[in-house]
Amino acid sequence: MLRGYLSILLLVSISWSIGLVKSHEVSGRWSCDSHSETRIEANFRPGIVTLDGRPDDWTDVDGLDFALLPALDPHEDDAYKGGKATFKALHDGSAVYFLVEVEGDYVYSKGVNNKCPSVALMFQVGENASYHNMGGCEESPGTCSSKTCKGHEVDIMHFSIGSAIPGRLYGGNPIDNRDGYGGDRFGHLVDVYSWNPHCRYLDGLGPSGNDTSAQNDWRGAWWHDSFTAQTGFLEEDSPYTSAGQKGKFYFEFSRPLRTMDRLQQDVQFTIGQLSKMAVAFWYPVDGNPWHGSGHYSASCDWLSLDVALTSSALTRVVSRSSWDAASAFSLIISVVAFCLSVFVGYSVAKNKSVPFIPMQQL
Secondary structure (H helix, E strand, C coil): CHHHHHHHHHHHHHHHHHCCHHHHCCCCCCCCCCCCCCEEEEEECCCCCCCCCCCHHHCCCCCEEECCEECCCCCHHHCCCCCCEEEEEEECCCEEEEEEEEECCCCCCCCCHHHCCEEEEEEECCCCCECCCCECCCCCCCCCCCCCCCCCCEEEEEEEHHHCCCCCCEECCHHHHHCCCCCCCCCCEEEEEEEECCEEEECCCCCCCCCCCCCCCCEEEEEECCCCCCCCCCHHHCCCCCCCCCCEEEEEEEEECCCCCCCCCCCCCCCCCEEEEEEEEECCHHHCCCCCCCCEECCCCCEEEEECCCCHHHHHHHHHHHHHHHHHHHHHHHHHHHHHHHHHHHHHHHHHCCCCCCHHHC
């Protein structure tokens, strides 16, 4: 029964991938004025983030602002009209955290993913993997495999919120991870790998079948400025607020720096090293459902993610603390020296006041 269930999942995953092929094809020559020199700093800031989709924890974390341009035709005239996006990142030495903020009027259709906003993060895994064409392997769906497309792997986290309750946690869960694949039957925060748009699969699934060692290592939640609930939403509260309200959407994610992947499907983050990544956003413009490649991107090439050794803020604190300690120690030494000099001076002055008595008079 389990084998039949996994076979169905495999077919669904393949159909999902093939269904997006036409929309990912680019007509004409690809051109790109990239921001490849842009660096996103993920500083060491342990213990400040609660993964609930709300942005309050991130107030003191610096972010980068981006204009969102169409992924396949990145011209400013066709930029996302709702506003800009801000991207923030940090790590705590064990996991890396991301926050995507996007300005936009509130829109939500329960159970219809492509009539709700959606976000994806993509990371280079194989050394030859390109941003364009999601890895850039030139093989077709019938020939792409871990051998023919070796070196073109990219890791993708995609969160479609049509079945996700705001503020609730989605992604990897014991039920789906038990079956050894990157799905999320509860909120569609999925862990995907790709060699090109034609060959994209949930982790653990692929053209050669299912490998039960895979799992979804991502967790995430979402929020919007217009929400007023403080105690949390339930599914029956959908659509959670009225449509058209101004504000920002927030998408918050985390994942361990290192995973147990042995299939070359997960990016592995290393403290002190750069990783290549991209950010994508879908929005149902004018209420029209979005399609697979109808997304906006923060750049038309890879962005650099720096998982830093220390936090710049922490460095400033440590430096200031070191200076304060040294200053205090110097002050103590100075006071002690002054007191000793006063004591010695007093002793000398006191001894001079004693009358001299010749030895023969003793």
